[in-house]
Amino acid sequence: MKILYFAWVREAVGKPEEDLNLPEGVASVSDLVAWLKQQDTGYETAFANNAAVRVAVNQEYVDLDHGISNGDEIAFFPPVTGG
Amino acid sequence: MKILYFAWVREAVGKPEEDLNLPEGVASVSDLVAWLKQQDTGYETAFANNAAVRVAVNQEYVDLDHGISNGDEIAFFPPVTGG
Amino acid sequence: MIRVQAVDFDLGDELKKMTDGNTGIGGLCSFVGLVRDMANDERISAMTLEHYPGMTEKALAEIEKQAHSRWNLDETLIIHRYGRLEPGEQIVLVAAASAHRGAAFEACHFLIDWLKTKAPFWKLEDTPGGGKWVDARTSDDEAVSRWNKLN
Amino acid sequence: MIRVQAVDFDLGDELKKMTDGNTGIGGLCSFVGLVRDMANDERISAMTLEHYPGMTEKALAEIEKQAHSRWNLDETLIIHRYGRLEPGEQIVLVAAASAHRGAAFEACHFLIDWLKTKAPFWKLEDTPGGGKWVDARTSDDEAVSRWNKLN
Numbered sequence: 001m002k003i004l005y006f007a008w009v010r011e012a013v014g015k016p017e018e019d020l021n022l023p024e025g026v027a028s029v030s031d032l033v034a035w036l037k038q039q040d041t042g043y044e045t046a047f048a049n050n051a052a053v054r055v056a057v058n059q060e061y062v063d064l065d066h067g068i069s070n071g072d073e074i075a076f077f078p079p080v081t082g083g
Numbered sequence: 084m085k086i087l088y089f090a091w092v093r094e095a096v097g098k099p100e101e102d103l104n105l106p107e108g109v110a111s112v113s114d115l116v117a118w119l120k121q122q123d124t125g126y127e128t129a130f131a132n133n134a135a136v137r138v139a140v141n142q143e144y145v146d147l148d149h150g151i152s153n154g155d156e157i158a159f160f161p162p163v164t165g166g
Numbered sequence: 167m168i169r170v171q172a173v174d175f176d177l178g179d180e181l182k183k184m185t186d187g188n189t190g191i192g193g194l195c196s197f198v199g200l201v202r203d204m205a206n207d208e209r210i211s212a213m214t215l216e217h218y219p220g221m222t223e224k225a226l227a228e229i230e231k232q233a234h235s236r237w238n239l240d241e242t243l244i245i246h247r248y249g250r251l252e253p254g255e256q257i258v259l260v261a262a263a264s265a266h267r268g269a270a271f272e273a274c275h276f277l278i279d280w281l282k283t284k285a286p287f288w289k290l291e292d293t294p295g296g297g298k299w300v301d302a303r304t305s306d307d308e309a310v311s312r313w314n315k316l317n
Numbered sequence: 318m319i320r321v322q323a324v325d326f327d328l329g330d331e332l333k334k335m336t337d338g339n340t341g342i343g344g345l346c347s348f349v350g351l352v353r354d355m356a357n358d359e360r361i362s363a364m365t366l367e368h369y370p371g372m373t374e375k376a377l378a379e380i381e382k383q384a385h386s387r388w389n390l391d392e393t394l395i396i397h398r399y400g401r402l403e404p405g406e407q408i409v410l411v412a413a414a415s416a417h418r419g420a421a422f423e424a425c426h427f428l429i430d431w432l433k434t435k436a437p438f439w440k441l442e443d444t445p446g447g448g449k450w451v452d453a454r455t456s457d458d459e460a461v462s463r464w465n466k467l468n
Contacts, residue, residue: 007367007439008450056437059372075369075437079453082366082397082438083267083350083409083429090216090288091299139286142221158218158286162302165215165246165287166199166258166278166418178329181349189354189404195425196347197418198332203340253340267348268460271426274346278418309419 001070003032005046006077009053012046013076022070029055030064032074046076054079084153086115088129089160092136095129096159105153112138113147115157129159137162167242168226170217172249174256184241184263191240195274196261203253205300208293215248215257218286222246229280233262236276237269244277246287279309318393319377321368323400325407335392335414342391346425347412354404356451359444366399366408369437373397376436384413384428388420395428397438427464434461 001020005013023035033050036043047053055062056075068074084103088096106118116133119126130136138145139158151157169175177198185191201213226244233242241263251257260281262273289300320326328349336342352364377395384393392414402408411432413424440451 004369006369006437007441056369056372059369059375061435075372077369077437078439078450080434080437081440081451081453082368082436083433083457087218089218089286090290139218139221142218142224144284158221160218160286161288161299163283163286164289164300164302165217165285166282176329177332178327181328185349185351185405187405189352191351192353193351194349197422198336198345199418200336200342200345201340202343202416254336254338265353267350267429268456271348271422275422305419 001068001072001074004073004075006075008078009046009076012042014042022068027067028064029057029062029066029068029074032068033064052078084151085156087156087158087160089158091161092129092159095125097125105151110150111147112140112145112149112151112157115151116147135161167244168223168230169245170219170222170226171245171247174247175245175259177256177259180243180245180259181261184243184261188240188263190265191263192265193267193270194261194263195267195270196259197274197278198256199258199278201251201253201255201257205291205293208291208295208298210253210291210293212250212252212292213257214250214290214292214297216288216290217246217248221286225285226281229277229284232280233273233277237262237264237273238266239264239269239273242273242277244281246281246285248287276313279306279313282306283310318395319374319381320396321370321373321377322396322398325398326396326410328407328410331394331396331410332412335394335412339391339414341416342414343416344418344421345412345414346418346421347410348425348429349407350409350429352402352404352406352408356442356444359442359446359449361404361442361444363401363403363443364408365401365441365443365448367439367441368397368399372437377432380428380431380435383431384424387427388413388415388424389417390415390420390424393424393428395432397432397436399438430457430460430464433457 004017087100243261245259260277262270264270394412396410411428413421415421
């Protein structure tokens with residue numbers, strides 16, 4: 001699966017995107033966040049406050065308990081500020 | 084004083100404006116309307132329904148009981164429909 | 167700024183002039199009214215706008231002043247045409263520029279609602295059945311009344 | 318129509334194209350968002366807009382679709398820029414054309430309110446203290462919530 005990061009989430013993680021095989025035991029977005037936070041302090045910073053981060057799976061907004069699978073495009077970003 | 088007529092009020096009266104000396108006993112807009120209606124059937128048509136006509140004295144909207152004097156510019160017209 | 171004129175106006179130029187050189191403006195809201203080819207199921211071949219020179223300018227200036235007293239605005243613009251206009255032609259432009267979009271939107275909406283019930287313009291429509299004076303609409307009175315409540 | 322682009326747009330041309338040839342349109346409401354030179358009492362020298370290519374277009378298309386399902390509209394337009402923009406530059410244009418002014422105003426206001434909370438754009442401001450990501454505003458959430466009530 002492909003993971004994308006935008007704005008300050010991207011800066012905290014240190015990269016705009018990465019490809020990943022669905023890790024063992026990861027079935028939802030929140031599972032993925034928990035798993036990422038164990039990999040590197042950048043993710044810990046990015047996901048220090050889940051309420052500050054929005055998630056899209058396959059370019060649709062979803063909640064943290066949304067299920068994910070290997071072909072998905074998952075994006076993490078702050079609340080939007082365009083317009 | 085100067086009297087102006089617009090839109091269908093103008094068409095009913097048959098002229099866009101006229102100059103008039105304040106007639107004897109005319110102190111308000113409604114006095115003037117009553118006086119005009121005695122002069123010609125065109126005015127009777129124009130003022131058949133007072134609720135359908137708006138009045139401005141010196142280019143400000145006023146009510147029918149508004150006082151008038153000889154130097155005034157008085158305008159009669161339908162509710163506005165611009166924009 | 168207010169303008170009452172027979173000639174057409176260039177929408178892009180007019181809007182551009184409102185924001186040029188003022189980098190404090192965050193939002194510009196505008197509304198253009200156009201002549202429709204239909205009204206009350208009748209075909210309109212043209213429209214003639216009559217107005218009350220002198221009072222028109224006073225009424226528009228007062229409407230603009232009211233908008234500035236109610237919202238924090240950098241610029242406002244009202245252009246209203248008169249004379250004969252064909253379907254598709256521009257009748258009126260109102261616009262408001264502000265630091266914030268809420269003020270720009272509300273002021274622009276206010277300008278056109280007030281103009282429609284206060285500015286001395288009258289529309290005569292050319293229909294297959296002859297010239298017809300447009301009736302004032304109750305919905306326009308209702309539209310303006312919501313601004314009165316905010317007084 | 319929706320467009321996501323780095324280059325500037327010509328406001329007058331874009332609006333004119335929306336009404337050209339359609340004499341059923343009675344009103345065109347538009348809103349342009351511009352880069353301000355100040356934010357939170359800090360001077361802004363420039364702004365960089367990041368977005369999520371792919372999702373941005375989907376979100377804007379959905380916003381436009383929502384507007385057409387709620388109001389009777391002849392045309393809608395959303396143009397949003399990305400990349401580096403300086404104070405005074407145009408960021409976004411939303412516009413709605415309809416037979417009636419009420420629908421044009423409401424739809425236009427709806428488009429920008431929804432865009433501000435749904436379209437994946439993020440602003441990075443260049444301030445004297447360095448680059449700062451703009452925080453989402455509670456007032457934007459409130460602005461969009463009034464449209465949800467109308468569902």
